[in-house]
Amino acid sequence: xxxxxxxxxxxxxxxxxxxxxxxxxxxxxxxxxxxxxxxxxxxxxxxxxxxxxxxxxxxxxxxxxxxxxxxxxxxxxxxxxxxxxxxxxxxxxxxxxxxxxxxxxxxxxxxxxxxxxxxxxxxxxxx
Numbered sequence: 001x002x003x004x005x006x007x008x009x010x011x012x013x014x015x016x017x018x019x020x021x022x023x024x025x026x027x028x029x030x031x032x033x034x035x036x037x038x039x040x041x042x043x044x045x046x047x048x049x050x051x052x053x054x055x056x057x058x059x060x061x062x063x064x065x066x067x068x069x070x071x072x073x074x075x076x077x078x079x080x081x082x083x084x085x086x087x088x089x090x091x092x093x094x095x096x097x098x099x100x101x102x103x104x105x106x107x108x109x110x111x112x113x114x115x116x117x118x119x120x121x122x123x124x125x126x127x
Contacts, residue, residue, distance in 0.1 A: 011050045012067055014119050015059045016042070021116045022053050029084045061118040068122035074101055074109045077123045086113050089120065 016022035026032045036043040042053040071077050078099040088100025089112040096102045101111045107127035
């Protein structure tokens with residue numbers, strides 16, 4: 001019983017107050033495949049995990065990172081995001097390079113950005 005959910009499919013949840021804008025961002029900008037668009041949620045394929053973007057009246061984004069991807073080249077992704085009009089976030093308490101990438105003490109390289117509703121998303125390259 002130790003692997004109660006260890007082999008279950010992961011479903012991630014975000015929220016949007018503007019489903020059309022969210023769909024344009026996740027599908028058009030980030031390249032996620034739309035699985036279903038219902039009156040209640042935009043369902044996306046997030047690289048094998050399901051991402052349900054719930055349609056709500058008002059969004060209060062969490063204070064930290066809501067969703068992230070592991071990528072082989074974070075600098076290439078940060079540049080591609082910039083080319084698509086997405087700016088990486090900058091944090092005063094972190095030393096980040098020109099692209100907005102922070103290198104952790106363990107060597108992971110991370111960049112953060114927001115979706116149209118203010119949910120913080122990230123891309124991480126591990127050593």
